[in-house]
Amino acid sequence: MSGKWKITAVSIALIVLITVNIYLIEKKGSKAERTVFVENWSMVKKDTITDTIQTNGVIKPVEENDIYFETKKNDFKKFLVKEGDAVAAGSSLFEYTTTELDALKANLEAEKTAAEGEIVGIDEYIRKLMASQGALTRDPDKAVIDESVKNNLDINITTSSSDLIKSNIEQEMYKQELEKNSLNEKVKMLDAKLSSIEEQASAIVTTSEADGVVKNINKNLKNPIISIVSTNMAIEGNFTEEEMKKAKVGMTIKASSSDLKKSLKGTIGRIHSYPAEEPSLKRDNRFPFQALIEPEGEETESLLVGSKVNLAVITNEKAGVPAIPIEAVHYQKKPHVYKLTKKGYVDKHYIARGLKAEGKQELIKGPSVGDVILLEPNRVAKNHSYFITPIQFEKVKTATYKKFTSREKVRYLLLGILEK
Known part of the structure; x- marks a missing residue:
């Protein structure tokens, strides 16, 4: 009988303990009520943020020189080159x-x-x-x-x-x-x-006035009688109206494609201020641009005219600035984030934002590099709440567990179960 009484006594004690803890947890204003279960977080890191215009382009010669012939004052004799011939200046x-x-x-x-x-x-x-x-x-x-x-x-x-x-x-x-x-x-x-x-x-x-390749010969003597394209290649494409507000001559570009062994680098050399087609209400305006490719010495890759490339135009770039993921920023009233303190609290911090791109947000003012930021700010019910995180069993050490009192063990266990 003594064994049964012991089992009964332990069972009653556990029921009472669980009931009391449930009451404390559900009680309005209790610490358990203000506890946030934090599953995803990130640290403020020094990072490079690059804002770009993502567009497409095509490989074309940098220049095209047209040669004209005055038929009224001259008598044509013969062509000395063929289409596709490489010519040098003076040829x-x-x-x-x-x-x-x-x-x-x-x-x-x-x-x-x-x-x-x-x-x-x-x-x-x-x-x-x-x-x-x-x-x-x-x-x-x-x-x-x-x-x-x-x-x-x-x-x-x-x-x-x-x-x-x-x-x-x-x-x-x-x-x-x-x-x-x-x-x-x-x-x-x-x-x-x-x-x-x-x-x-x-x-x-x-x-010929320059080096190049004979692109076209008009044997009917209509002008231009000969067109010569340069051997240096460039990338041509079109900007939208929104992209035109950000794009400027001199901006750095990076181009890539499945046909290239490595990406090309260069700068925007020319932007047309007039659309490629006559402006119309029925279509979006597109503004032509040309990007010059930086040569890489003798290792410069041979580029096929007409090849399509994916182009990134770098409009702004900041290196070594405090940055956090964009999803960590809460925009209710004023932009703010929630910092996880070493004392176990989730504290609201208003921030001053800088450059935003590539899923990153620059912090001009706010938490410092190394601070831990909550990635789900909408889950915080109240500022300065307690927080708990999932158990990472690979990091759990027996020595640390033994330092908890029995009450702390039960409390944290119940909080974890109920919050989960």
């Missing part, structure tokens, strides 16, 4: 002749003919001067002076002495020789110009 592209050269040649030839005619006239005049000079030397009194000579001399033949006349004739001969030499030099210059025109008339060659 010959096509040949042509120009009708302007024909007109210039005719003018130069007329000018040369006139100069040569003047030389012939000067030679004839010099012969008359020499004849007049000889006649004066032989017999001054009977000398006959040519009328053209008389008219060009600066003296009166009838009143001047023979010596004065001969002196003037000498000066006139010298002057005419100078004029003749000048005309001979002019003829030489005109011959040089005509020779140059003859060379050009055979074939004028248009050359």
Whole structure:
């Protein structure tokens, strides 16, 4: 009987103990009522937060140079390259002749003919001067002076002495020789110009201004007659209206695709302020942009024109700042979080927010790095509540358990069961 009484006594004691604890737990204002079961938490950590625009792009040449041909003033001869040919700066592209050269040649030839005619006239005049000079030397009194000579001399033949006349004739001969030499030099210059025109008339060659690849040739001679694309690649895409508010030239980009061994890096080089298509109420506006790819030396990967890439444009980035998961922030009235203190309380802390991206929230003001934050702030019924967490059996040590009193063991056990 003594054994049965012991069992009965223990059972009654347990029932009373459980009843009392249930009453205490359910009693309004009790500590058990304000206990929060914390299953998920996180620490405030120093982290890098990167805000990006996620979009798509396509690999295209950086530049396209168009070559034009004036058909009204020139006669086309032949192309010197084919589509797909690689060309360097200075490479010959096509040949042509120009009708302007024909007109210039005719003018130069007329000018040369006139100069040569003047030389012939000067030679004839010099012969008359020499004849007049000889006649004066032989017999001054009977000398006959040519009328053209008389008219060009600066003296009166009838009143001047023979010596004065001969002196003037000498000066006139010298002057005419100078004029003749000048005309001979002019003829030489005109011959040089005509020779140059003859060379050009055979074939004028248009050359490339930069390195690249011949993309297109218009054999019907419609302009542009040749299009050359650069060998350097870029990424082209479109921004939405919302993205345009954040995007700026110079922002860093990262591009990736299944075809690339590693991601590409670069910067936004150009953003068009006018939409790709005429603005319309029926569609969203898209604004073209070009991102320049940074070369990586000799290891730069060969990029296939037309390849599609996933593009991340970094609009803002902060490194080494206090950060917590976005879901830890509570937005009722003022933004705040709940900190788990070392004394077992859940305390509300108002915060000043910074950059938010990638599921992270920067803390400008609030808990410090290393503080533990509740990830489910909506479960907190009251500020400064007690909290309990699930048992992590791998971290439970017998020595610590033995330090609890019997009442503490029962209390924590009941709290854990009831809260769960």
